[in-house]
Amino acid sequence: MKFIRCKNYEEMSRVAANLLEETIAEKPDAVLGLATGSTPEGMYAELCRDYKDGKVDFSHVTTVNLDEYCNLPVEHEQSYRTFMNVNLFDHVNLRKDHTFLPDGNAADLNAEAVRYEKLVADLGYADLQILGVGRNGHIGFNEPADTLFVDTHVTALKPSTIKDNSRFFASEKEVPKRAMTMGIGTIMKAKKIVLMASGSNKKEALTALYSGVADSMIPVTFLQMHPDVTVVFDEAAAPERKN
Numbered sequence: 536m537k538f539i540r541c542k543n544y545e546e547m548s549r550v551a552a553n554l555l556e557e558t559i560a561e562k563p564d565a566v567l568g569l570a571t572g573s574t575p576e577g578m579y580a581e582l583c584r585d586y587k588d589g590k591v592d593f594s595h596v597t598t599v600n601l602d603e604y605c606n607l608p609v610e611h612e613q614s615y616r617t618f619m620n621v622n623l624f625d626h627v628n629l630r631k632d633h634t635f636l637p638d639g640n641a642a643d644l645n646a647e648a649v650r651y652e653k654l655v656a657d658l659g660y661a662d663l664q665i666l667g668v669g670r671n672g673h674i675g676f677n678e679p680a681d682t683l684f685v686d687t688h689v690t691a692l693k694p695s696t697i698k699d700n701s702r703f704f705a706s707e708k709e710v711p712k713r714a715m716t717m718g719i720g721t722i723m724k725a726k727k728i729v730l731m732a733s734g735s736n737k738k739e740a741l742t743a744l745y746s747g748v749a750d751s752m753i754p755v756t757f758l759q760m761h762p763d764v765t766v767v768f769d770e771a772a773a774p775e776r777k778n
């Protein structure tokens with residue numbers, strides 16, 4: 536695992552954007568695994584700026600997002616499809632029909648999870664997967680649990696995640712209670728992973744990356760078993776090395 540310590544959120548965003556652009560430079564038709572949330576917003580802004588400046592070309596890129604809320608209309612301002620449109624897709628030359636998210640409004644959610652897993656598998660999984668991390672150590676919406684799902688699945692959000700995400704909604708009541716997410720296995724099959732973290736509430740989760748233990752109660756710790764992970768974090772999130 537490679538750890539890159541950045542001064543602040545802006546530097547973290549720039550470093551992550553560089554890693555993503557390097558992947559596209561090496562492989563113009565790369566499959567990018569994308570995340571939503573506050574953490575990658577700055578990185579997306581950097582990518583939009585670089586596209587405008589002619590530094591990056593998304594025309595052959597395909598994207599697969601980690602997750603989507605269930606039963607939130609896709610046009611809702613907090614759906615992850617809307618987030619991706621607003622933060623990236625509407626501003627760069629990505630083909631919209633090359634951008635994929637799970638359909639959280641499918642009539643048969645379990646069938647949709649199987650379809651999405653197959654879609655990602657048929658694309659050969661992500662060349663680079665961007666991840667944020669929850670305060671409780673979740674990645675995607677793989678929440679702490681006794682056992683973790685390998686493939687894309689529907690999951691109930693933990694009360695702490697609902698509380699954290701309520702900042703994006705008018706009230707906690709409006710936060711969807713379920714989401715569809717890539718599984719730990721889907722994420723681990725990405726060729727490269729870039730985990731981003733900013734702020735002191737992520738420090739504990741990053742510190743667990745030094746534990747040497749894959750703990751399903753801190754799902755991010757499973758990344759210790761992946762051969763190519765870069766952790767990009769700011770000062771406030773800097774892990775404490777305990778060993």
Ligand code: F6R
Binds near residue numbers: 572574
């Ligand atoms: C988002 C996702 C989540 C977030 C995590 C951190 O697609 O899968 O795991 O990365 O909840 O969220 P922020 O960045 O808002 O702190």
